[in-house]
Amino acid sequence: MEGQFWDIRLETISREELEKLQLYRLKNTIQRANASLFYRSLFKQFQVKPDAITKLQDIQNLPFTTRNDLSSHYPFGILSVERSEVVCFHSNSGAFAPKKGIFYTKDDLSAWSALVARSFTTAGMVSTDILQVMVDFGLQNTGHGCEIGGEEMGVLVIPAGNISLHRQIQLMKELGSTVLYLPAGILPSLVDTFYDLNLTPTLDTDVRLIIAGEDLLTPQQKNKYDNLLKIPIIRSYGILEINSPGMAIECEQQDGMHIWEDYFLVEIIDPVTLKPLPAGQWGELVITTLNQEAMPLVRYRTGDVTRIIDKPCGCGRTHQRLDVVSQRLDDLFFIQGRALYPIQIAETLKRVPEVGDNYVIYIDTENNNDQLIIEVEVVDNLYLDNYGKLECLTKNISTRIFEETKVTPRIKLVQNNHFIQQNIKHLKQVVDRRNKS
Amino acid sequence: MSIKQLSIFLENKSGRLNEVLDILGQKRINIAALSVADTSEYGILRLIVSDPVEAVNLLKDKNFSVNLTDVIGLETPAEAGSLARILKPFADAQISIEYMYAFSMKDKGIVVMRTSNRTLAFKVIEENNLKVITLDDIFKF
Numbered sequence: 001m002e003g004q005f006w007d008i009r010l011e012t013i014s015r016e017e018l019e020k021l022q023l024y025r026l027k028n029t030i031q032r033a034n035a036s037l038f039y040r041s042l043f044k045q046f047q048v049k050p051d052a053i054t055k056l057q058d059i060q061n062l063p064f065t066t067r068n069d070l071s072s073h074y075p076f077g078i079l080s081v082e083r084s085e086v087v088c089f090h091s092n093s094g095a096f097a098p099k100k101g102i103f104y105t106k107d108d109l110s111a112w113s114a115l116v117a118r119s120f121t122t123a124g125m126v127s128t129d130i131l132q133v134m135v136d137f138g139l140q141n142t143g144h145g146c147e148i149g150g151e152e153m154g155v156l157v158i159p160a161g162n163i164s165l166h167r168q169i170q171l172m173k174e175l176g177s178t179v180l181y182l183p184a185g186i187l188p189s190l191v192d193t194f195y196d197l198n199l200t201p202t203l204d205t206d207v208r209l210i211i212a213g214e215d216l217l218t219p220q221q222k223n224k225y226d227n228l229l230k231i232p233i234i235r236s237y238g239i240l241e242i243n244s245p246g247m248a249i250e251c252e253q254q255d256g257m258h259i260w261e262d263y264f265l266v267e268i269i270d271p272v273t274l275k276p277l278p279a280g281q282w283g284e285l286v287i288t289t290l291n292q293e294a295m296p297l298v299r300y301r302t303g304d305v306t307r308i309i310d311k312p313c314g315c316g317r318t319h320q321r322l323d324v325v326s327q328r329l330d331d332l333f334f335i336q337g338r339a340l341y342p343i344q345i346a347e348t349l350k351r352v353p354e355v356g357d358n359y360v361i362y363i364d365t366e367n368n369n370d371q372l373i374i375e376v377e378v379v380d381n382l383y384l385d386n387y388g389k390l391e392c393l394t395k396n397i398s399t400r401i402f403e404e405t406k407v408t409p410r411i412k413l414v415q416n417n418h419f420i421q422q423n424i425k426h427l428k429q430v431v432d433r434r435n436k437s
Numbered sequence: 438m439s440i441k442q443l444s445i446f447l448e449n450k451s452g453r454l455n456e457v458l459d460i461l462g463q464k465r466i467n468i469a470a471l472s473v474a475d476t477s478e479y480g481i482l483r484l485i486v487s488d489p490v491e492a493v494n495l496l497k498d499k500n501f502s503v504n505l506t507d508v509i510g511l512e513t514p515a516e517a518g519s520l521a522r523i524l525k526p527f528a529d530a531q532i533s534i535e536y537m538y539a540f541s542m543k544d545k546g547i548v549v550m551r552t553s554n555r556t557l558a559f560k561v562i563e564e565n566n567l568k569v570i571t572l573d574d575i576f577k578f
Contacts, residue, residue, distance in 0.1 A: 381504040384444045384481060386535055386551070387474070412478050415446045415502040 004126060006118035006153075010262055011317045018318060019056060021262055025290035027053050030062075033296040036080040038073045059265060059288060060276060064299045067330060070241055071098040078295050079103055086294050090141035092240060092339070094404050096347035100241045102141065103294040109148065111291055115246035115260055116149020122251045122258060122317070123211050123234040125179050127154040130206075132177035134168055134186065135214075135337075136406075137161040142213065142244050146181045149246060155179075165193040172205040180207055181236075181245070183214035183337025187225045188368040194229075202230045211236050213245050215334040216325050218436050237322060239302055240339075242289060248322050256309040256321030263291045266320065267299070268308055271329050279310035284329055285322065303330040333430055335363055335370045340405050342430055345374060348404050352397055354380040358419045360426050365435040372409040374401065379416050438559060439507035440549065440572050441489040445482040446502040447473070457482060460499055466492050469575045470549055472538040483538070485510075485549060487576055509558060510575065511548045512568040515541040520548065526565045532558050547575065 033039040088104040137143035150157035213236040238244030248259035265288040356377040467487040537550035
């Protein structure tokens with residue numbers, strides 16, 4: 001056994017004891033969930049008796065919770081406590097994205113900060129580290145989670161949100177940051193910026209560890225950026241509607257992410273039959289929160305495809321490991337480290353009268369970076385008069401998309417009826433042509 | 438006094454220009470002048486043709502994004518300095534030229550242009566006795 005623990009007792013708890021704790025917490029969770037409008041009616045509909053849970057497997061008799069359930073009961077429908085008891089709220093930022101919100105009580109916040117501290121310690125961070133958090137702070141929860149988790153550990157936290165990568169690198173040099181938390185999607189631009197500034201991360205900064213969250217990071221990508229930066233990259237898993245970060249993280253073995261099973265009951269299901277799959281098989285990750293007070297979630301379908309690595313880990317932790325998230329089942333996609341729904345683009349385009357409602361979204365790799373390309377039809381022929389007007393139109397669309405998504409797209413205007421005429425198969429869809437290696 | 442010019446939105450893809458030319462050619466529509474500039478994604482094809490209204494209908498039927506724009510045609514003698522001479526009054530009157538294309542045959546030059554403030558442009562033309570040409574003139578060359 002090597003490496004650091006935040007809470008050695010809970011992290012190395014025997015499976016038997018862990019399952020006992022899970023069952024106790026599951027029973028509480030179902031009781032608590034039943035206090036929300038959404039679950040009360042869902043349980044009624046499925047004839048779930050909150051006190052009928054006697055063993056962990058009984059969870060399989062409970063109904064699922066989906067992303068649509070969260071949006072359609074946003075914001076208060078899934079709240080299980082009095083509104084006066086919640087102290088914090090997080091949500092997604094786009095005006096047209098399906099809304100997901102999460103509330104925290106005071107106890108939720110302290111549990112969350114302990115989980116983040118546990119996660120970051122597992123990743124290899126220690127109290128003398130300086131943590132630079134390279135995500136936007138605000139409505140999304142990632143920045144907040146990193147901040148409270150880092151503070152819990154006693155590290156210096158630099159909330160470096162919404163600034164250029166050049167400034168990020170300045171901060172690393174000025175303050176001597178040793179650990180970076182970042183969305184995996186900005187790794188390519190970070191490498192480029194170091195290169196442009198003629199700096200070598202290992203020589204010109206003290207950064208010794210990178211924790212990458214949010215986005216999928218394939219094994220090939222991880223290898224590539226490990227080699228380019230010469231700094232180990234640790235994967236972190238979390239979702240907005242529960243905890244991000246603070247759900248699962250890689251230990252120094254870097255072979256799967258330990259998911260904190262004292263807080264989260266994990267199932268992998270076949271997304272078609274919805275039947276649970278045995279450990280080791282790839283399927284959709286389903287999470288039941290075991291300790292959330294404000295907003296417990298029961299059998300929440302994350303939309304993330306992964307599998308459980310069903311082998312003891314060399315680090316000594318007994319919590320199961322999740323493999324790399326290999327794909328998403330819904331239409332959420334990540335670009336340049338930001339989560340986007342195609343509907344955000346559809347709704348934005350609807351508000352531009354000069355273009356049609358049809359579009360195709362392409363994601364390409366250009367100069368190692370993600371590029372969002374939106375093809376859209378010009379329907380207003382008055383715009384054909386001159387290039388200036390067409391350029392204004394593309395700029396206008398690009399600005400609006402940026403406002404909504406914080407990603408700058410390249411707008412490709414095509415002629416009216418282009419999609420029908422050319423028999424384009426991916427109408428209103430995302431075509432991901434990125435180089436995943 | 439103006440000439441009706443066709444403006445056609447063309448995706449930057451091989452074969453698109455040919456499609457337009459084929460459609461017009463099959464209906465015996467003559468092209469007197471053509472201009473196309475490229476950007477990375479798309480181009481605007483500008484055409485002066487013998488029957489602009491018919492051409493627009495034909496292209497619209499084939500789902501092209503097309504419209505008619507009023508442009509000014511001017512005739513100049515084909516000699517050194519003549520173009521500068523006829524454009525100077527526009528500059529003096531603060532009229533900007535959005536785009537233009539020009540060609541010369543034998544002893545004559547023809548300038549097709551789109552300007553800001555068309556009313557003022559025609560005043561400048563009158564005051565300076567510039568020779569405006571029409572679609573008929575062009576096809577009589």
